[in-house]
Amino acid sequence: xxxxxFYSPTEFVFGKGRAAETGIYxxxxxxxxxxxxxxxxxxVRSGLIDTVRKSLAYAGIxxxxxxxxxxNPRDTLVYKGIELCRNEGIDFILAVGGGSVIDSSKAIxxxxxxxxxxxxMYSGKPVEKALPxxxxxxIAAAGSEGSGDSVITKEDGMLKRGTGSEHLRPKFSVMxxxxxxxxxxxxxxxxxxxxxxxxxxxxxxxxxxxEITDRLxxxxxxxxxxxxxxxxxxxxxxxxxxxxxWAGTVAHTNLCGVGREQDWNSHGLEHELxxxxxxxxxxxxxxxxxxxxxxVHNHNVMRFCQMATRVFGCQMxxxxxxxxxxxxxxxxxxxxxxxxxxxxxxxLGAKEEDIPTLVExxxxxxxxxGGFVKLSAADVTEIYKIxxxxxL
Amino acid sequence: xxxxxFYSPTEFVFGKGRAAETGIYxxxxxxxxxxxxxxxxxxVRSGLIDTVRKSLAYAGIxxxxxxxxxxNPRDTLVYKGIELCRNEGIDFILAVGGGSVIDSSKAIxxxxxxxxxxxxMYSGKPVEKALPxxxxxxIAAAGSEGSGDSVITKEDGMLKRGTGSEHLRPKFSVMxxxxxxxxxxxxxxxxxxxxxxxxxxxxxxxxxxxEITDRLxxxxxxxxxxxxxxxxxxxxxxxxxxxxxWAGTVAHTNLCGVGREQDWNSHGLEHELxxxxxxxxxxxxxxxxxxxxxxVHNHNVMRFCQMATRVFGCQMxxxxxxxxxxxxxxxxxxxxxxxxxxxxxxxLGAKEEDIPTLVExxxxxxxxxGGFVKLSAADVTEIYKIxxxxxL
Numbered sequence: 001x002x003x004x005x006f007y008s009p010t011e012f013v014f015g016k017g018r019a020a021e022t023g024i025y026x027x028x029x030x031x032x033x034x035x036x037x038x039x040x041x042x043x044v045r046s047g048l049i050d051t052v053r054k055s056l057a058y059a060g061i062x063x064x065x066x067x068x069x070x071x072n073p074r075d076t077l078v079y080k081g082i083e084l085c086r087n088e089g090i091d092f093i094l095a096v097g098g099g100s101v102i103d104s105s106k107a108i109x110x111x112x113x114x115x116x117x118x119x120x121m122y123s124g125k126p127v128e129k130a131l132p133x134x135x136x137x138x139i140a141a142a143g144s145e146g147s148g149d150s151v152i153t154k155e156d157g158m159l160k161r162g163t164g165s166e167h168l169r170p171k172f173s174v175m176x177x178x179x180x181x182x183x184x185x186x187x188x189x190x191x192x193x194x195x196x197x198x199x200x201x202x203x204x205x206x207x208x209x210x211e212i213t214d215r216l217x218x219x220x221x222x223x224x225x226x227x228x229x230x231x232x233x234x235x236x237x238x239x240x241x242x243x244x245x246w247a248g249t250v251a252h253t254n255l256c257g258v259g260r261e262q263d264w265n266s267h268g269l270e271h272e273l274x275x276x277x278x279x280x281x282x283x284x285x286x287x288x289x290x291x292x293x294x295x296v297h298n299h300n301v302m303r304f305c306q307m308a309t310r311v312f313g314c315q316m317x318x319x320x321x322x323x324x325x326x327x328x329x330x331x332x333x334x335x336x337x338x339x340x341x342x343x344x345x346x347x348l349g350a351k352e353e354d355i356p357t358l359v360e361x362x363x364x365x366x367x368x369x370g371g372f373v374k375l376s377a378a379d380v381t382e383i384y385k386i387x388x389x390x391x392l
Numbered sequence: 393x394x395x396x397x398f399y400s401p402t403e404f405v406f407g408k409g410r411a412a413e414t415g416i417y418x419x420x421x422x423x424x425x426x427x428x429x430x431x432x433x434x435x436v437r438s439g440l441i442d443t444v445r446k447s448l449a450y451a452g453i454x455x456x457x458x459x460x461x462x463x464n465p466r467d468t469l470v471y472k473g474i475e476l477c478r479n480e481g482i483d484f485i486l487a488v489g490g491g492s493v494i495d496s497s498k499a500i501x502x503x504x505x506x507x508x509x510x511x512x513m514y515s516g517k518p519v520e521k522a523l524p525x526x527x528x529x530x531i532a533a534a535g536s537e538g539s540g541d542s543v544i545t546k547e548d549g550m551l552k553r554g555t556g557s558e559h560l561r562p563k564f565s566v567m568x569x570x571x572x573x574x575x576x577x578x579x580x581x582x583x584x585x586x587x588x589x590x591x592x593x594x595x596x597x598x599x600x601x602x603e604i605t606d607r608l609x610x611x612x613x614x615x616x617x618x619x620x621x622x623x624x625x626x627x628x629x630x631x632x633x634x635x636x637x638w639a640g641t642v643a644h645t646n647l648c649g650v651g652r653e654q655d656w657n658s659h660g661l662e663h664e665l666x667x668x669x670x671x672x673x674x675x676x677x678x679x680x681x682x683x684x685x686x687x688v689h690n691h692n693v694m695r696f697c698q699m700a701t702r703v704f705g706c707q708m709x710x711x712x713x714x715x716x717x718x719x720x721x722x723x724x725x726x727x728x729x730x731x732x733x734x735x736x737x738x739x740l741g742a743k744e745e746d747i748p749t750l751v752e753x754x755x756x757x758x759x760x761x762g763g764f765v766k767l768s769a770a771d772v773t774e775i776y777k778i779x780x781x782x783x784l
Binding site for chain 1: 393394396398399400403405409601605610611612614618619632634639650651
């Protein structure tokens, strides 16, 4: 096991009806004048925005609002938010929505106290300061409610880039699984895929002897394999929604990743897809991640056998371990298909002829990008090709 | 799943050689004049106390010291510590040791700003304030390094009582698995038993549909079942020590318990044993917990089957589920025996004729104590009797 720090100081406020307590938590964590940031559409229609407004007013907290966050949130709205916060003397950012809204809120939070262009922090500059952020989560997916990460898309060129810092971890996150019951099945499945991907990026490691982290990863994955088909079949299943929502947070506080080298190449490969085609991140991951697994499985066949047997319940083939490894990957892709995810370029709406563009944007150049398996530009091309033609 | 809040704001500083960073973290969390609290013996002999002293001095932090914490830490030393802190103007308590030292430190921390007798908080009064606490952990066991709990023994009558509060959660905990390599096998095994007990107290619940928490519980238990025999066989196995140490923390931050009713009767039953005989808490749990399981297994046979199959790898007997449940309990007791734990009163040094005293001190009176199964005084007597005579 490698040395590590684990620090997850977010207060999670979990359960039915808890959005009405939002104002109490904003106050507890020092907010006096709040920017309420959201997407629009469903959060407004469902009455959630109104519930939060009332809760803020009840707690005596002043606020202004900025809606309109899109999936794959854009830098353009972040600039608008930063300006608004400065003009209004905002001291707390409240995200009401899913990963995109939370990521956009974090970008505004780090941009307000920074004299230069906030994009600097998405180009490698460390975050030194940020306004406090709280969230009211509406989708189980990104894990952004418990992480210090944020991903923003630069509209000019559709460049998708991320940053991470302890300063960006939400002070609190209100998580009501009932709020996710109105999500379309496709979005629910995209979220589930993202959650599983967050675990797999950490599960495939070259670090030996991290049994506790392996088992925690498998705990989340087993939960997702059981609960996801239940919510796809019955969107109103509160219990299954609750299990998925909490699994999504556990998947991304880094509890599943401490003490070990992590991969994250699949996320990088996917960012180019959703950047270029503006598709859902989870859908892109469903296409990329099994393709990545197929490409790298020979790097450590036994680790893929562990996934196959422990997560997907495959029988170990002791005469032909590779067959078990491939069976596990097949099970994963088949699971994704069964919950309605695309599994190849055509189903996603991506084009094989764009692969050179994707590879170039991914930017491995002549170097190799690290993690479980270092990838060259040729390797990346090959993974996109596998993803293009994948079938069950 | 029940509504819950989860808040674990401790910064865990994990890995080889990290005790030398202690001063940095005391400073980070606002300590300027520290009480360094420890047991004595091994922490001094190993040079750890010296390492921490140097680290504090290097960070420019003033400190005074109070050693002498015993296992089952006493109120008498807590009173001494409170007085010392007041006289010296201490603003931060640094625990260097295991659960007993940390619990004693928390008691001092809550006692210093409290005008009355600190024991009030161990008699049901809520904790409203406490000095910040940091820890340098030397034993994987109590989980006190990541919890808001503390248990103290009143010397007059050997009364063992606990308290819990968010104010008592350590600001940081330095965890170097190498520090546990010098522990005698017996103490290592006691610690492992305590860790598993912290999970089982949460695992046996009447709350339905908490798959994610179940799976996280099983992740910790599976890790303990694999790693404990490895450190008993080879005390210098750093990797196994590291897995156990982190599992011990995960077991008790309440990540394994959120969203569900919990039991905790076994801990209560054990506190009377270690209170009366001054035996190690883990050893008492090894005697009590399987006895409790035998007594309550019919309350929910399927839950015990889940333990048997998922944790101990038993084959499910579909014709006779109870046989599987009992086989799981037998596996647990056999595991405890194999790591050197006592499994009955004689091996622990307890006496069957004291059972009425134990039951009286446990204090269920005519009422019933809650959790997974509500217990009457007669039930408690029966559990102690099973524990007295247990055999493989």
